[in-house]
Amino acid sequence: METLEGLATILFFLYFLPTLIAISRWYGIGRVFALNLFLGWTLVGWVVALTLALTPKAKTTVQIVQNTSQPAVITEDRRPCPSCAERILAQAKVCHFCKEPTGFAQ
Numbered sequence: 001m002e003t004l005e006g007l008a009t010i011l012f013f014l015y016f017l018p019t020l021i022a023i024s025r026w027y028g029i030g031r032v033f034a035l036n037l038f039l040g041w042t043l044v045g046w047v048v049a050l051t052l053a054l055t056p057k058a059k060t061t062v063q064i065v066q067n068t069s070q071p072a073v074i075t076e077d078r079r080p081c082p083s084c085a086e087r088i089l090a091q092a093k094v095c096h097f098c099k100e101p102t103g104f105a106q
């Protein structure tokens with residue numbers, strides 16, 4: 001009786017080998033299990049399930065696009081305002097803060 005149970009256990013694991021492989025790889029578990037369960041009894045279904053379980057994982061490619069034509073941080077030329085000393089754009093004709101003419105040359 002013990003040998004019969006042992007044999008049943010071995011056959012059970014052998015039958016669900018594709019599913020066990022899929023679980024161990026954590027890939028395509030659902031489809032492998034469905035195929036294994038419903039068509040595993042046909043040898044072709046079992047082989048297909050095994051093939052699916054051993055299929056390499058689909059790689060997700062992440063493409064990092066780097067725009068090298070423009071710098072990531074735009075550095076603006078700033079200088080202190082002659083009236084209020086706040087840092088303003090060097091091209092400013094009127095101070096953004098005190099509204100006084102800067103007198104910066106263009």
Ligand SMILES: [Zn+2]
Pocket residue numbers: 081082083084085086095096097098099100
């Ligand atoms: Zn100012």
